Amino acid sequence: MSVERIVQRVSATRGFARVAPHVVPRLDRAVHRLTRGRVLLSALMLPGVVLTARGARSGLPRRIPLACVPEGGGRGWLLVGSNFGRPGHPAWTHNLLAHPDAEISFRGRDIPVTARLLEGEERAAAWRAALALWPPYAAYQERVEREIRLFRLARRDA
DSSP, X not given: OOHHHHHHHHHTSHHHHHHHHHHHHHHHHHHHHHTTTSOOGGGGTSOEEEEEEEXXXXXXXXXXXXXXXXXXXXXXXXXXXXXXXXXSOOHHHHHHHHOOEEEEEETTEEEEXXXXXXXXXXXXXXXXXXXHHOTHHHHHHHHOSSOOEEEEEEEOOO
16 A cells, blocks of 8 residues: 555544644644745645635634645645534635635745635536545545535735
């Protein structure tokens, strides 16, 4: 079994869902800061961005490293609000719903983006693309009653 398959199997477990949200983002932020935005630790397995969005209630900037599905040669990105298969929607999804204009750091570059929640067939196609990249998303969806939110980020003029 390949290392990638082992990581995917582990990441689909409930134990990983309990621990990872407390460990993975902290490690990613530290490595991202130390490498001046060039490296995300989790990006060794999945493409990733650091999303900066205004808090839904506070309006303050919030930074969170996230896995992404790059689209169209850097013209767009999909973000999956899986929350590691935990019951509630992750806070960053509420932030994007309230304030869709955000910024991502992708491969060391800061890019202004606008987020849009996907629905219907557009969401279904994006979900298939996300599953092709990271099959454990299916296990996350099976564990929760909510529909996992998917966002498409598009570049916006600076």
